Amino acid sequence: MKYQYLQNWKKERALRDLCHSSKVAIIDNTSLTKRLESIQNNDFKVKVLSQNVVYTRKFIFDDKLKNFKGYNITRMVSIESKNCPTITALTFYPCKFLNGRERFIKLLGDKSLGTYILNPRRFKKYYVTYKIIQNEIHRIIIYIFKNKKILVDEIFPISFKHPNLSFLQARRKF
Numbered sequence: 001m002k003y004q005y006l007q008n009w010k011k012e013r014a015l016r017d018l019c020h021s022s023k024v025a026i027i028d029n030t031s032l033t034k035r036l037e038s039i040q041n042n043d044f045k046v047k048v049l050s051q052n053v054v055y056t057r058k059f060i061f062d063d064k065l066k067n068f069k070g071y072n073i074t075r076m077v078s079i080e081s082k083n084c085p086t087i088t089a090l091t092f093y094p095c096k097f098l099n100g101r102e103r104f105i106k107l108l109g110d111k112s113l114g115t116y117i118l119n120p121r122r123f124k125k126y127y128v129t130y131k132i133i134q135n136e137i138h139r140i141i142i143y144i145f146k147n148k149k150i151l152v153d154e155i156f157p158i159s160f161k162h163p164n165l166s167f168l169q170a171r172r173k174f
Contacts, residue, residue, distance in 0.1 A: 014130045015137070018158070025162035026130065026137055028170040032089075032154060033112040035162065036081050043082040046112050051075045053095065068151050071095040075113070085157045089113075092151040113152070123150065 015023045028035065036044045054074050072092040079087040091113055123143040131138040137156040142149055 011129055014132055017132075018137075019161075021161040021165070022137075022158070024165050024170045025160055026139060026156060028162065028165060029125075032079070032087070036079065036084060039081070039083055041082065042084070045080045046110050047078045047080065048110060049076040049078055049088075056092065068092050068094060068149070073098065077113075079112075084162075085159055087157075087160070088155040090153040090155070092153075094149065097148040123148075 012023070012027055015026060018026070033044075033046075036042060052074060053071055056069060056072050056074075072094050075091040075093075077089050077091075079089060123145045125141055126144040126149075127140075127142040129140045131140070135158050137158065137160070139154045139156065141152045141154070143152065
């Protein structure tokens with residue numbers, strides 16, 4: 001298997017103006033849910049802000065996202081914790097791939113998408129890109145399982161940091 005480390009560095013070039021601890025926290029490969037739950041006395045909560053079916057024509061971020069044109073289930077959640085600033089996550093799931101376990105996305109309620117659907121044995125990270133827009137850092141991830149695709153846009157504030165995390169721990173594969 002060929003590890004494409006150079007591609008990671010090219011994508012992370014957008015984060016070069018951030019401080020070291022913020023950059024490492026953003027590029028971490030572990031699940032955001034697991035990472036925030038692992039912090040002691042963090043009082044981790046997921047609040048659903050909206051969930052509906054929308055017709056999407058284009059995405060402003062990248063050309064790789066053209067597969068998500070059409071009808072998508074859009075889910076916007078706010079991830080709140082005591083020790084970290086609030087993170088917003090926006091999920092696009094094409095309706096044409098809605099079968100199997102994923103059809104229960106409507107019933108998740110205040111549960112994390114990563115807990116039930118984005119199981120590492122099933123969905124794998126296919127594509128990751130970073131964009132800084134105003135005072136927010138967007139980490140756009142495409143997950144793939146067979147022919148199913150899920151797009152997750154995690155929106156972090158500039159002040160997002162994770163203590164005690166090194167580059168080696170952030171780059172490990174799961």
